[in-house]
Amino acid sequence: MPKQKILIVDDDPDLKKGLNLRLRANHYDTVYASDGFSAVMMAQKERPNLIILDIGLPAGDGFVVLERLQKNAALATIPVIVLTARDPQTNKERTLKAGATAFLQKPADNAELLEAISAALDQPPGTMAQS
């Protein structure tokens, strides 16, 4: 089975590097984007199996990215895990409504993050493809 590809969207280079190491160690392929604009471009180009998305981003924040992904039929089906330092109380529901699959607050426990990733990737085929 080919490796699953994950697009990491975060403007913090340290976090990107750390997440990259962690995901590659767990046999995922990774690609990145550091701002909202290139996040959508990369999603178009790379067609990742999953996106890990920060909210506070230059050139279009996480909500803008979610909106653009939802509007594009080909990208709307990609599960998105929002990973942010922001307060879940005020942001979680909003991101889920905007189309995110899961919301995790930084620093997210490694096991929790990996579980969320495999859960999101485990969607039975077709359940989201039609939306």
Add this chain to the structure above:
Amino acid sequence: MNSGRTSVLLIEDNAGDADLLRLRLLEGGSQVDVSCVDRLSSALAFVAQQPPAVVVLDLTLPDSHGPETFRRLHEQAPGVPVVILTAVDDEEIAVKAVQLGAQDYLLKSQVDGKQLARSIRYAVERQALLTSLETSRQQQLQFKNEFLSHVSHEMRTPLTSIYQFSSILWDGLAGAVSAEQRDHLGTILKSVGQLQAMIHDLLEATRTQSGKVRIEPHGMEVAEIMQQAITLLKNSAQQKQISLELEVEPSLPLAYADGDRVLQVLINLIGNAIKFTSEGGAIVARAGLVEIDPGFIYVSISDTGRGISPEAKPSIFERLYQAPEAQDNSRTGLGLGLYIAKELVELHGGRIWVNSQLGEGSTFTFTLPRFCLDKLLGPLITHQGLLRESLVLIRVEVSSALSTSTFRRKATSLRCREILQRCIYPDRDLVLPGLRNGEPDEIFFIVASTTLELAEIMITRIREQLVSSPELKTSGVFKVSASSLDLPAADGQVPLEKLVLQVAEHVSASVKLALRTPQNFNQISIPKPADGRAEKRRTHAKAKNSDRRR
């Protein structure tokens, strides 16, 4: 005071007194516009429409007497200063009104123009000062909250890096690690956890203080949450060879609480118990019905720790309280844990307290309300002191095959609930709270104060809304069905509360039945308008049968 005219509302029912006062007000020299009303009811309407600069109030009016008159006016218009008018023999009552927040009082028989003008001017100025103090207090509070929220957000980013890279080293992802290095990394990771907990507490305490914490109560099994907390803390108890046991009264009824919040309180209390109990000690978590008030469930955490001194007891639930020294070398934290626990318990309508003897351990106990449908149903199934004529129970099932991911299921469940909320009349219908701890709901129940025939309109709307929702249309099958609920006869003998209780019990029983045997429920699903009547009779008969069995 600003230049210009002062608007005065005179509330006085005696026409002679009113005329005299108006005269005194005008002769006082200041520029005033006087309006006069003779009832509290008209005064309340007046201040709601055009709040005056000041009110001159006679406490004894045809429709209200004594300090109560002031209280009601003040409640309606807290920002408007009030000067009380009183007779000599009523001075005490006037003093009471001043304690409640009136600015001044004057004896009617002794009022002269200058005195009245001065009293009014001071009242207006003092009120302006009070208002500006309150405004600046609010601003400061808001600034503090925004500041803390910003700081805790900013601290999370570097903390994430520390966590990520030390865990990468710990897991050997950057090469082999010696035992000693691993030990040091363990210390870093433990500290990261502590710092993270502190940041969390900081924000949480700010929120509770500014009333921003939301609780979403539902019917929940207390024992299940207690088990979760114990599972989470088992390791840290084992490290100190402390036993951790659970004792729950058999067949304990459901609590009406927010599972996540209760878990938070339990983690805090059990965490503290572990912290302050020496090696080889014992912790027992108990739960049962409160004997003297069966409307509540208690949860208690007892330890064999060092106990709390009588001097410390009154302050342990206060903000920033820190125990003099922890038993082990663990750090004390910010001193917000018990404060947050208390706030959370009180938000549920419960209480929290501690029993403790120095050297003989402590027992922390808190209470949670029982899950009683009557409290929720009461307002909508009664109308003008009577029970509504007919009730319908609607069952909405979202196909559970929709997703294997809990995250996705939770989101679907949340959206489904939102849609249902939009389809009902909030003052007549109720979407029952979920019945499982934090689990996504797949079956929803609505109690609607309507007839089976009319419920069909609602059901059609629900179907349409669910199917046309872009997020839900892929979730597959929705089953919506309804049955009418048998209502107890209102013969005027049985008090309304008792009737409500009966209905609530009946609803609970029907929900339990419909949860267990969905097929039965589907049989009595919405009838076609034509054979609606016959269908309804059958449903009634069924309900009656089950009543008799009981």
